Amino acid sequence: MAIMWKTRIGALLLLIIGAGIGYFIYASEPKLHEGKTVLGQTFAEKFPFKLGLDLSGGVQLVYQADVSSIKPGEVKNAMDALRDVIERRINTFGVSEPIVQIEEKGGITGPVEERLLVELPGITDVKMAVDMIGQTPKLEFMKERSKEELDAYNKAVEKFNADKEAGKPLVISAELLAGPYVATDLNGRFLERAVLEFDQTTREPIVSIVFNKQGSDMFAELTKENVNKTIAIYLDRELGNPDPISAPVVREAILGGKAQITGKFTAQEAKTLVGRLNSGALPVDKLDLLSTQTISAPLGAQALMAGVWAGVWGLVIVAAFLVLWYRLPGLVSVVALAIYVVIMLALFKFMGVTLTAAGIAGFILSMGMAVDANILIFERTKEELRKGHGVHDAIREGFARAWTSIRDSNISSIITAVILFWFGTSLIKGFALVFGLGVIVSMFTAISVSRTLLFALPFSGHGAVVRTLFGSGFFKLK
């Protein structure tokens, strides 16, 4: 009898823990029942459900980073730096919980490509989002062309001006188009930081830039080679600023990796430039927008409600089926299923699983699958009862014999979930994670929760009451 009471205390504990987790989930979503909008005040509120973009509404952007000029060994660092830069830009914008992720694509299926995934919940204006991310100040350092080329350019300029004065049709020659400067390898990527300073005497704003180690060496080299020549500093040359912001003449080689840009800018302009340079120098060559997705907030909310209701109805229908068909054990498995649901919901919260429509579908599917283990056990238990065993023996045998099929079938499901997770784009990863977690948790609830609860029931022997309660469907146990 002592064992009996131990089991009953265990069963009671399981029920209390289940109810506790259920209450925790309820308390952690005050949005739903109190209409609160400010969260994070109580402990429970620190764990809200994380909703994917398709449920919360927002923008998803996938960029491809051009890393062709970066050495293979340094690509990872460059991508990390890129992520930080983009995060900083987004943060100045005040988006709540943005996601900026590096995705390395390919390897098996083609050449490796570096991608950046950006998710902005709550933002639906794609243009604003793209502008926000794409505002790349591109700083370039260019040097004078060779003597001959420069002469050709100057001649072209003279000819152009003469033509203009004479009123002749204007022709832009190749020399003119090429400009007086030629690109160097030095650009904003090698910037460590920029500082706003003011000239001691003229009080004019100066933008001081400090290069990183590699940039310092390159800058030293560049200035050494171009003493008494002009170095032109361009900002956003390709974006409609064809003139250099500054074109100082180099007096002597500059070691130490510091340079100053004095231009015709106001204090305010200089300040903005410093800000942009600091948050902005992209550590990769180029970012291309590969794909865009937006979902409006009402559409997301609608999908979320639909998912929740489908889950509720699914649970109700499965519960009804289990109780009607399997009677008392059915009722027990409904309790086990309820505990399964609250454990899964709590795991979503603590593990920070991002819920998407596909994830919810996976969860609803897993509720159906979770019942499978129970059904296997009940069918086996019934067989044992038919053989004339008492209830407890039958249940024990039923569990023991159903175990191998539960184990083997669930392992194959886990294999599928793992491969799905690997296959995953973010959409599928969510589904696979929920599905895989579901399989593991359902094994636990079916085996431990259902088992403890069934053993705690006050029935024994093989009487008429037992035969009715443990029977199923339209059949009566003999």
Add this chain to the structure above:
Amino acid sequence: MFIVKYRKIFFIISIITIALSFYAIATKGFNAGIDFKGGSIIEVSYDKRPDIETLTTALNTAGFEGARIQMAGENDVMIKTRALSEVDRQNLTSTLAFKDLKMEEKKFSSIGPTVGAELRVKAWYAIILVILGIVIFIAYAFRHVSEPISSWKYGMITTATLLHDIIVPAGVFVWLGKEVDTLFIVALLSIMGVSVHDTIVVFDRIRENLRLRISSDFATTVGMSLRQTFTRSINTSLTVMLVLATLFFFGPASTKDFSLILWIGIGIGTYSSVFIASPLLVVLEKWQSKR
């Protein structure tokens, strides 16, 4: 058990459905969604929806020739076109914003063709990997069973039923003209997971009954194992199909097709694990003993 006895009928039914599925796939072809071939899809909502001609003319003049227009819901319009850049997208929304009409952009996605191609390759890898993983696992799990047929044959038969279970729903989907997207692949992979679940439960019972030597005849053993697991197979599939039905009727629009194909696939999967997989074991055993 009647299933083992009349197995030829079930084999013929399956061969015909597979042939029809292949016919549907060969003649109609997969209708690849934008995530597989690249392209854009936009969904907008109007207070008063303009008719198709107005939309077509507006789109054609703005340079979106060949865009496919689809009416959705009461006041929504869905337009599919090539992959669009951000500038193109703004152009498209302004084209769709007619004077005097209130227009709201509900959803937009644009996927570049390279992403699509890559996903297609990955989908194939995933399907092949799942099949391989399952065959190896089953050969391992049934390694102690070698009489009367060896364990890797259980694996091979499971693979055959797996293929059966994804070819038929794929055929039905193509026949219905539904779009094949990422979720479709997820559904196929999940069907494989569930289908193998069913098959393993039956095989596990056969494994146990072989150990218990309930009959000297293999066909009888398989038949009895089937009878013992029959209720379970039906009831489990029934619960899963019930929840999928709620997902189909109440769930989000984006997972409707997903729940439909899963529903079909799980139905087929249960059918094949009972009516195809185990009778196939008997056929293999008969071939072996003849030789």
